[in-house]
Amino acid sequence: MKEKEQMKNKTGYIMLLIVLGLYGILYFVHAGKTLQALEATFGVFKTVAPILLVVFFLMAFLNTFIDEKSVAKHLGDDSGFKGWFIALFGGVLSHGPGYIWYPMLQELRKKGALDGLIVAFLYARSIKLPWLPLMISYFGLTFTVVLTFYVLVGAFVQGIFAGKIMNEAKKDR
Amino acid sequence: MPRNVQRLKETSLQTFKTLQSIAPMLFAVMGLVGIFETFVTPEMIHKIFNAHAIHDMLLATTAGAVSVGQPFLSYIIGGELLDEGISMYAVTAFILSFVTLGIIQIPLEFSIFGARFTIVRNLLSFLFAIVIAYMTTLSTSFLSGYFS
Incomplete structure (x- = not known):
């Protein structure tokens, strides 16, 4: 190590x-x-x-x-809907460049957070709340609402895919 | 309570060491951001498009991944591209990859999360930028037609 x-x-x-x-x-x-x-x-x-x-x-x-047990409970295998909710909304609310959050996310991973949830968090960060009014003024309200919706769905689906791929890779090792 | 304070001290030191270990890579990424912001201009990005939807969508995703800066920059460049006749598919893909992909932060991501995680996440983000751009443009034009 x-x-x-x-x-x-x-x-x-x-x-x-x-x-x-x-x-x-x-x-x-x-x-x-x-x-x-x-x-x-x-x-x-x-x-x-x-x-x-x-x-x-x-x-x-x-x-x-926060110990491994509580991370596993809220963001681990059995976290279910709550885990996805925390990852997606945490991602939307997080501020600044993505790479600033890497060390903290890796700490959570080490404590048992699912890879899929980390991937979902990082993708949901593409919704930038403070910039939404500017996006509306450039591309319209319909576009902004539709894009925001698909990004949230996309973050969830991407998290599921990433989780499955990473799990398969872990099994193969 | 004192036990928690002692633990907080220990973990603060541990956290400081973690951040210290990634500091050189973090500074390197910030240095690269500065170079890209100054040397890669919006005009350069404009020049690579040729108004063929699929070609433009793939290029836009790559251009977004290479570009850096505040998210509003992608809206401004996207708006200008739209005015010049570039498809909404490409513009949406550009806006998405601008914030979800970052070629210059890959070394940092790699050193913190490891190779497998970084490759899987970036490939999926590339693919999803294209899929979401396609779905968003189709849905927006459908809804705009429906409500107008």
Whole structure:
């Protein structure tokens, strides 16, 4: 497990070095735009930092007060309708870029949450409540309502498919 | 109660270590987002479409997966594409894949969830962007015709 963790760290540092290298090369090709890209990155960081803080507290809370038993009960094999409800509406209500939520979702997975529910959560995130009025103004109310409905159904169906595929893969191992 | 406080301290430290271990990858992804936001312009996305429904739908899904930014950007680009005669199927697929797929965050997803989960989720999301785009456009035109 520790080796896996170290490997994860190593991959992260390699990836960061590649990105820094890319910035270096781009700076020589197009200095002005590269500085703009750096500014954009800083903008992303400013957006993400407060959400990351929320995720940090949620993860700490989760690890302190919620044990494997209760995760299994609410998001595990026997969670049923309640599990899907939590995954879909949690996804709709969650804020910020999806990758911010990955560590917390992986913690839930480790504690017994179903893969299908995690996939459904991530897909339901495509409904962005604060942006719905803008979507209505661009594409109309009918389109927005229909798309929202199909995304919720799609997240549920995708979760079922993903769960089945992942279960089959686990059985084969 | 003190036991819980002690546990909270321990888990906070553990959580901090988890976040610390993914921090380099997280910063790398943010760096890539900055590059894509600056160097991949909406004009570039416009240029790849040619008004053939299936071709455009597949391309739109891929373009959405490669693009990054706030969701409203996909509505603005989608609106412009519609004005230029690109099909609603393609525009819907673009809007969906813009928020559900992310090529540049795949390394992070891979390192946290593992290869199998990442591949299954992304392939399904690609497929569902196309299916949902098709169903949404058909249903919307049916309902618009019914209510008008």
